[in-house]
Amino acid sequence: MIASNQTDFMTYVRAGHFVLMDGAMGTELEGRGVPLEGTGWSAVALRDCGEAIREVHEDYIEAGAKLHIVNSFALARHVLEPLGLGHEFEHFNREVVNLFNAAVTRKGVNREELWAAGSLSTFAANADRSLLPSGDALVSNYRDQAQILFDAGVDLFALEMLFDVEVSLAMLTAVEGFRLPVILGFTCDWGENDSVTTAKGMGGPVTPLEEVLSKVVNAAESKDVIFSIMHTEADVTDAALEMLYRYWDGPVAIYPNSGQFIDLRMQFDSVCSVEEFQQSVNRWIDAGVQIIGGCCGIGPSHIQGINYKPHAKL
Numbered sequence: 001m002i003a004s005n006q007t008d009f010m011t012y013v014r015a016g017h018f019v020l021m022d023g024a025m026g027t028e029l030e031g032r033g034v035p036l037e038g039t040g041w042s043a044v045a046l047r048d049c050g051e052a053i054r055e056v057h058e059d060y061i062e063a064g065a066k067l068h069i070v071n072s073f074a075l076a077r078h079v080l081e082p083l084g085l086g087h088e089f090e091h092f093n094r095e096v097v098n099l100f101n102a103a104v105t106r107k108g109v110n111r112e113e114l115w116a117a118g119s120l121s122t123f124a125a126n127a128d129r130s131l132l133p134s135g136d137a138l139v140s141n142y143r144d145q146a147q148i149l150f151d152a153g154v155d156l157f158a159l160e161m162l163f164d165v166e167v168s169l170a171m172l173t174a175v176e177g178f179r180l181p182v183i184l185g186f187t188c189d190w191g192e193n194d195s196v197t198t199a200k201g202m203g204g205p206v207t208p209l210e211e212v213l214s215k216v217v218n219a220a221e222s223k224d225v226i227f228s229i230m231h232t233e234a235d236v237t238d239a240a241l242e243m244l245y246r247y248w249d250g251p252v253a254i255y256p257n258s259g260q261f262i263d264l265r266m267q268f269d270s271v272c273s274v275e276e277f278q279q280s281v282n283r284w285i286d287a288g289v290q291i292i293g294g295c296c297g298i299g300p301s302h303i304q305g306i307n308y309k310p311h312a313k314l
């Protein structure tokens, strides 16, 4: 496997440095005209349009991002099998790391100056979380995916769109044997009376964020973990971050989304401007967030626009 910064990531972050992350992959592909099948999100794009994925990585490298999430978000076995792509499970997960490495080579950047995170997500086929396996099957699906990403050379794992205690802990269990840093990314929505809950999408249960955090922080405390609010609108992110800091005093990553989805399609005219994004970023940096990038709707121009040095708390 590639000798990289993996063991240094936590040291770097714990020393107080700021890490610029990349932005969206799925909506960026959509914006470039790559068809995203609703049932499998970016999995089908990988089969048909690998070059476009590599180009998006190149643009984020160009934009200055140091931490990049490879496009394995929709590549769990339980996402691929209902699409008839189960036989591609290994190949696809290896390929997304290769596409990132190819982008690094084409940009002439030293791979060891960047970090690649393997994404494991709660995305389910047909965006229907009732199709997520449970118990041991869930853990082993994630562990197998993590193993392929690990062997292909990722430096850390990003657990994405976490929404409850059970699945979060299953995913944490799946990756703990690899001894890589782990970003635990929670997706949030407004609940009643300005409370924050986990995301309402995909038919899964909605849990008060506080309840999930109190239990997951406990389970994760002694590990090399970064807590994150991701794929969440900026205003909800502000409230979720406040809640997170009540439970967690370790490193935090924020990568919000922006813009309306209609039938899993991003409405790009509703995405925030680069300037608006920077204003949100300033608030998060002032609050002590060290790792910032973007999710759906946030593209290379937003990432390139992030001006963090004057605000960095080193």
Ligand SMILES: [Zn+2]
Binding pocket: 231, 257, 295, 296
């Ligand atoms: Zn997103």
